[in-house]
Every structure is written in C-alpha cells, then in structure tokens.
Amino acid sequence: MSKVFGKLFSPGKLEKDLAELQRKAAQEPNNYYLLVKIGDLLEKMGRRQEALKAYRQASAKYTQKGFLVQAIAVNKLILRLDPTQQEIHDHLAQLYVQRDRLAAELEARDKGLSSDYKIGKIHWPFIPLFADLSKEELTRVMDKIEIKQFPAGAPICRQGEVGEAIFIISHGQVEVFRVNNQGNKIHLAFLQEGDFFGEFAFFTNSRRRASVVAKVDTEILEISKEAMEEVVKEFPPVAQVLLKFYKERILDTLLATSTLFRSLSKEERKQLLPKFTLEEYP
Secondary structure (H helix, E strand, C coil): CHHHHHHHCCHHHHHHHHHHHHHHHHHCCCCCHHHHHHHHHHHHCCCHHHHHHHHHHHHHHHHHHCCHHHHHHHHHHHHHHCCCCCHHHHHHHHHHHCHHHHHHHHHHHHCCCCCCCCCCCCCCCCCCCHHHCCHHHHHHHHHHCEEEEECCCCEEECCCCECCEEEEEEECCEEEEEECCCCCEEEEEEECCCCEECHHHHHHCCECCCEEEECCCEEEEEEEHHHHHHHHHHCCCHHHHHHHHHHHHHHHHHHHHCCCCCCCCHHHHHHHHHHCCCCCCC
C-alpha cells in the first residue's frame, strides 16, 4: 500500500500534474479556477510562496470580474497560508459595497480610451444577504465563513438533520433531493455556483427537509448559526438584514412553486417580491 501512495504523491508525479495544469491555464485564461488548483498543488509540494502567488492571481481575477463568492473562497485560502493578510476581506467588502459607483466610474474612464487601456465593465451580481450589508458587516461575515471541500458523491447535509448553517456554492454543482415515506428519492433541484441552500432550517430552528449531495467535486462556503450570532451581537442591524433575506427566500420559493406564478423567470419573481408582505399570526 505504501508503494501505491508513494507513486500517487511522488515529486515526479506532482511536477507532471503541475505542468499539465499550467498548460491548461494558458489555454483557458478565463478559467480562473485552474489558478486555484495550481495553488493547491504548489501548496501540496511545499512551495508556499508560489502557492500564494497563484491564489492572489485567482483572487484578483475573480474580483475584477465581480465573482464575489469565488473571491471570498480564494481569500480564505490566502489567509490560511498567510494570516497577516487580514485586509483582503476589508478591501473586497469595500469594492462590493461600492459596486455601483465603481462600475460607473470605470465605464466613464474607459470612454475614449483604446482597447489596450480599457479595464472593462465589472458586473457585480446582486447576492442575497451580502448585498444589504455595510462594509464593516460584510467584512465580519467574510471573517466568519468557513470553506469546505466535498468530492463528487459526498453528502453535504442530510434530510432530518438540525439546520445549523447556511451554505453557498463557490465552485461545483450539488443535487437537492428528498426521500418520501415510501423510501423513494425525489429530485428537487440542481444548484450551481453562487446558489444558497440550507437557509430555511437555519432560520426556523427546524430539521432539514431535504438532503444535498455534491454532483462533482464541490467547494462550499459555510456560515454557522453560532458565527452569525456573533456577527449580530457585534452589529445588531445585521439581524434585520437576515430577516429580510429570510422573508425574500420564503416568498421566492412560494412564487416558484405556485401554479399561478411558477412560469415567471427568476428575474421576474425578483421584481414581484416587493409587492408582497409577510404577515405573522399567533
């Protein structure tokens, strides 16, 4: 057995894998996740500074393109190798909070410039929960996030478990399914990068109504209930942001499954949400 593992992780094998990843990265310059994989391999090889360089390149690329969730994930890797770089979360939070103004400034700057000097428009997507936080609040949430890796086929959360965390997919794909009383598996959804799951059990202190499994090798950002309570204790207004997030998720789910509204697109449902109010009754 030791000979098998020796072959799998021999210096020659790792060098060959690194060369292959670097070749792919050169061929696919817009596949920034290859830079992350290069950093992972360099770290495994003990080449820490080179790994940090690869991670920083990936973070910069994700940030420039407005991929906030992916940038957060890479920044967590950077902080694991170099805990002194605490300002990277603060910088990313500043960019996201000022996303509309910065996008307008860059667009104005690019006017009249040749293509060689244009930065290009950064599209920062609207991300539920994060979008309504201040810079300081978002920075603290980023600090509390944990990054986890799941190989294809691995369970991420199981039906019937107590919901103690919210999850965000930073890379990969997951399947959401439920097992009925007859023991039959019922497929509910496939979720992609940037999608949230686990929020309903999280907010209602209930057990999870579905299971989630990684369809491919998947990277997840996890925010635990304990961590979020610490953020709320430090920044009380975050409680209202969480409540707003929860109400919008409930309404969107109701609209998506309603016979009357399920034909609407995600964007159309988003525009319709402000017209509804949630009423609570004892």
